[in-house]
Amino acid sequence: MAKQISCRGIYEQTPSEDGQAGERVLVDRVWPEGVRRQGAPLDHWVRDVAPSVELERWYGHDPLRFDEFRRRYLAELGDQEHRQAAARLRDLAERGGLILLSAGQDLAHSHTAVLAEWLTGGDRRVAEPPGPTPAGSGPHGYRAAVSAAVADLNAGSLAFVMGTAIVSTALYVNGAGTVSAVLLWTALAGFAVLVPAYGWRLLRHRQRFVAELLGPRAFAFLTLAISSNVLAARIAPDGHILVAGAFLAFGALGWLLLDYGIPLALITTLKRGPSFDQVNGTWFLWAVGSESVAVAAAASARMTSGPVLPALAMVCWSVGLLQYLLTAAIVLARLLARPVRAEGLMTSVWIFMGAAAICVLAGVRLISLPPGTLLLTRPVIAGSSVVLWAFSTWLVPLLLALGVWRHALRRIPLRYDLGWWNLVFPIGMYAVTTHELGRATGTSWMTTLGRWEGWVAAAVWAVVFVAMVATLLRHRPGTGRGAGPPARRRDRPGSPYTTPPGTQP
Structure with a gap:
């Protein structure tokens, strides 16, 4: 051995x-x-x-x-x-x-x-x-293709559900109920497909699953809990309390296991690399996970009575805020102290802004709860939320400039990969946060800005969704197309060269 x-x-x-x-x-x-x-x-x-x-x-x-x-x-x-x-x-x-x-x-x-x-x-x-059977030829080929797709399922695949659900929420607050409902059902369908795929991968490919849990992008697994909580927060205003409660229970349990389990695994394992370069934007999902529980719990607390959900929302907001500050310090130290290659600067860095925005949204949801249910005063929560919103706004031009540097100056080509949903979620979250903060503070220009940002988020979602569908059609089993190997090399039928590319978020 x-x-x-x-x-x-x-x-x-x-x-x-x-x-x-x-x-x-x-x-x-x-x-x-x-x-x-x-x-x-x-x-x-x-x-x-x-x-x-x-x-x-x-x-x-x-x-x-x-x-x-x-x-x-x-x-x-x-x-x-x-x-x-x-x-x-x-x-x-x-x-x-x-x-x-x-x-x-x-x-x-x-x-x-x-x-x-x-x-x-x-x-x-x-x-x-x-084997001799070409991938995609007959039922066995399709089953093999599906099995291979599950085996290679990205740890952050549920970022698609997160992005779709939050854009649905942005359209909901804009009054576009029909389009919002379509996106909500799209997110629910994605959740219904991807969550069982996660479970199947854990059962059939446990070693790879565990190896990724000990890797530098382990925090991407928190998308499992975050997506469930974002869905709960979107469903609760429609009055479906039991459904929202089920998603919240699933998300809270997943958050509890992963929010503790991933740091413990990274701290105690002897197999991780010692390089500081492993720090990346997905680490902000640590804070996003806590804040997603706060948002979902606060949204459900507005529809029910009792002290449990407000207390849960308050605690998770406080924990997530500290997790965000700690992670921001680590990620900024990595970006400023170590060389950054254009190839390594991925869309997950946008979670920097998205994590700050969801902290604000959780704070706004808290101050909308009935008096006497909070452990902190409303001015403290509101003031913290305004500061964080200002910081997340400051981050947007910086992130756009980094994108120009990466793609325009360093000529890294724009092509679809799963990581683009890490761009959709922060944009949608920022739109919802701006609108709701403006409504909570009585700032009309902020509410108007949030409405326009919601449509921008919907446009970004549409572009990324079309690119995803086009990529899936281009690499579907049996087409004979895909991210083939270099021209000097000839692919063997059914070889791993015929599978589509994927990335970490």
């Missing part, structure tokens, strides 16, 4: 400095710049286990392509070219600890992370040669 396997940067601490025991193996195809071969801090150089030149060129270290890169690289590990080098690494891993070295900066989205997962048996099945 393999010993502990970890990934490190070749430019990080030397063995004598970090005290980590094990064989240090460089797994890059090219020798790193600035490192002298004589006296290099490594024991072996296994270059043949690295991804093919064609695959590396296609990937371009773009995190948005990581899921597809992972599938292709796992397939390469099963071919004859890589088999001997991989066997050598397995032998080294069996003898003692193994440290995979690379010159890359973002190890969480590099071939070393995939290789470590494969060596520990995380997904040895994916690297097996494909």
Whole structure:
């Protein structure tokens, strides 16, 4: 059985400095710049286990392509070219600890992370040669395609439900009841499909599921609880108290398990990488999860009586506020203290603004509750909400400027991936927050601004939804199209090369 396997940067601490025991193996195809071969801090150089030149060129270290890169690289590990080098690494891993070295900066989205997962048996099945049946040919092909889609389900897939539900809420406060209802049913359908898929993936692919829970994007799993709470907050004003209560109960339970479980797992695991570069925008979902419970509980408390829901909303708002401040400090330190590559700056950074906005919405919902139900005075909650709204407004031009830098100046192409729903949710949340804060404070211009922002959020939702549908149709089973491999390489029927790309949120 393999010993502990970890990934490190070749430019990080030397063995004598970090005290980590094990064989240090460089797994890059090219020798790193600035490192002298004589006296290099490594024991072996296994270059043949690295991804093919064609695959590396296609990937371009773009995190948005990581899921597809992972599938292709796992397939390469099963071919004859890589088999001997991989066997050598397995032998080294069996003898003692193994440290995979690379010159890359973002190890969480590099071939070393995939290789470590494969060596520990995380997904040895994916690297097996494909069978003779082409994907999408007949019922078995479609079942295989669905099974593969569930196996590769993104941890943050329910961001689609979050974005759709909050835009439905924005249209609801704008008086567009019919369009709002259509989006609500769309969100409910997405929830009904994706939640069972999460459960099936946990049962059938437990090792990969657990490995992601211990990874740098583990907080993306909180979308499971957040989406349920956002749906509860949207359904409660329609008078469906029992349905809203069921969604709130599910979301609160998921929040309780994940809001504690993910930090505990990250703190106690020995398998995480030590790099500060693993900090990313999805970490704000830690605060969003708490605030989503506060919003849903406060919305339900307006329709019922009793002290439980107001107290729950008050506590979760306070906890989420502190979680937001702590996370903001960590993420800002990462952005300001460490180099940021355009490829690594993903749409999840918009959750920075969305997390502040949902803190405001939770505060607004609290001050609308009957007198005598709150643990804090209304001026304290209202003042905090105004400050946070101003800060979230300040963030919008900064985030837009970063988008221009990434796509216009650095020429990172605009193409659909799941992470774009991380853009929809903050825009929709900001629209609802602005409108509701204006109504709560009697500020007419803010209410009007919120109405216009709601239509902007609806337009963004429509663009992203059309792009998603077009991508799904382009990569549906049996079309023969997809994010194929580089031109020099010919795909085998049913191989992982025919699956569509996906990304982390």
